[in-house]
Amino acid sequence: MRRAFVPLLAIATAMFMYAPILIANAPYESTMGLVQKIFYFHVPSWFAMFTAVFVCGVESAIFLFRKKPSADRIAAAAGEVAVLFGLMGLVTGPLWGRKSWGVWWPWDARVTIALLVELTFVGYLLVRKFGGPGADKLAAAMAIFGMFNVPFLYVSVDIWRTIHPKTTVVPTLPGGMPGPFWFSVAAFLLLCALLMTARAHLEHQRAALDALYLEEE
């Protein structure tokens, strides 16, 4: 990944520059109007968040069971990236909701799940920062439990919502929309991978620097 970083960054930049053109040319959705375009970066940021959550959980498990410090650093990077993309989804979600349902926060199942997963990983970052000695293990447990909690959150929130009157608009993709959509997904996943790599690299460098200081003393 290290050697491919700069070319991939160039590709990602090109993709993000081309994406607005593609999105602007995508079919205009008549009921939602312009707001429908949020879809092209709202859903991909959601995909990117779950990729980061998965990476964070798996790397935390590797750290805990194999005692590989490098896995912990990747997990820390993935945790931050997950919160970042989650925040993006949480900002764009209510924008969509305001137009579509008339309220900023409709307690729609997916929005609620996003908030809860986001909360879990904000907690993860808080533990990392303020947990004191041994916080890395605590955070690793939080990440593993958080990852396994996602299906339960999904099922429980989904049922909780569907028992009550439902106001969800299921986004079915008419012709001309899947192209730009999947292009955006690819761009976001690439950005997610790049951010995680860069952030993990920073952690690795920090650890190396600490090791050097220790050696000097």
Add this chain to the structure above:
Amino acid sequence: MTMFGRVAFLVLRKDATIEIKSLEILSTTLFFAVSCVLVFAFAFVKEGSIVADASAGILWIAIAFAGTLALGRTFERERYAETVRALLLAPAPRAAIYVGKLLGIVLLLISAEVMLVPLVALLFSAPLFARPLLLAGLLVAGTVGFAAVGTLFAAMLVRSRTRDIMLPILLYPITVPVIIAGVRGTAALLSSPPDEAIAGMWIGLLLCFDVVFVTLALWTFEPLMTE
């Protein structure tokens, strides 16, 4: 009895003996839960009657908040007596220690619930005892799920300076499914006629949660508790 079962039972017996002698955690937890119920009553009782479904929510919030308090206290006791190290040094499977602690906390919380549920039923004239078995199923399955996660995190936090603030941060986001299932299941039992199918479905979800999270906790307890 196998070694594993024996260790778990001994840890449970030790905790139970201390608790029965002092009643410290049970009485403080119960008092806190009752205060919670009262505080929520001020928010949700309007002109003498309660907002629909609120009693289910109040019951579970009281359980969750009081449960957090109890979790913190049980391990605080180990820390004061400096017995954590002794427990961990004992030539016993770590997972058995976890199971013993978990059973102790579940028993404690269920004893608190046995007194809390009639109180909520009485104060809010909620027909909580219309389907006692289903309610008991919800409470036991929910308590086990909450305590399974809570026991592990509380044990890990014993040595942390910031444990008072860290426990809720770790615990609440993970146990949201338990709260949703508990509240919705109880609300289904409170509706007239009680909706048994929905309550049963939530119990099923809680049992799945219990199985997954107890397994996870047993699996991670050993590496997490090594120094």
